Amino acid sequence: MVRLVNYKISVIGEVTRPNTYTVENEKINIFEALALAGDLTVYGKRENVKIIRELEDGQKQIAVLSLNDKNIIFSPYFYLLQNDVVYIQPNKAKAQGSDIGSLASILISTTLILVSLAGFIVTILK
Numbered sequence: 001m002v003r004l005v006n007y008k009i010s011v012i013g014e015v016t017r018p019n020t021y022t023v024e025n026e027k028i029n030i031f032e033a034l035a036l037a038g039d040l041t042v043y044g045k046r047e048n049v050k051i052i053r054e055l056e057d058g059q060k061q062i063a064v065l066s067l068n069d070k071n072i073i074f075s076p077y078f079y080l081l082q083n084d085v086v087y088i089q090p091n092k093a094k095a096q097g098s099d100i101g102s103l104a105s106i107l108i109s110t111t112l113i114l115v116s117l118a119g120f121i122v123t124i125l126k
Contacts, residue, residue: 006022006023006024007022007023007081007082007083008020008021008022008023008082008083009021009023009028009033009080009082009083009084009085009086010083010084010085010086011033011034011036011037011085011086011088012085012086012087012088013044013086013087013088013089013090014040014041014043014044014045014088014089014090014091015034015037015038015039015040015041015044015088016037016038016039016040016041017036017037017038018037019037021033021036021037023080027079027080028079028080029073029078029079029080030049030051030065030067030072030077030078030079030080030086031067033080033086034067034086034088037086040088043090043091043093044088044089044090044091045088045089045090045091046066046067046068047066047067047068048064048066048089049064049065049066049067049086049087049088049089050062050063050064050065050086050087050089051063051064051065051077051080051084051085051086051087052084052085052087053077053081053083053084053085054083063075063076063077065077065078
């Protein structure tokens with residue numbers, strides 16, 4: 001019988017503390033991993049949690065889980081394995097908000113440049 005003393009999992013995306021965590025127990029489930037990462041933010045999609053797992057032959061496998069599904073405990077991805085990555089996707093509000101944020105910063109920068117130029121011209125003309 002072979003036991004891992006500890007192993008690493010990564011939790012990324014819309015969680016409070018995205019990071020790579022060392023697990024000292026023999027196994028950890030998806031809920032425990034999310035608890036380590038401080039749970040999902042208000043922008044995280046609970047219905048579209050992705051588990052990225054590397055198989056023995058080196059291929060990657062992506063499984064999509066819903067945290068709202070009561071049958072999640074029967075999924076082969078409920079318990080995480082060595083080097084699994086848990087990815088929490090942002091919801092539509094976050095995705096749309098990021099577009100607005102970059103547009104707003106460009107608009108504010110342009111406005112500040114124009115105000116600075118106007119102030120410079122007024123100072124020169126006095």
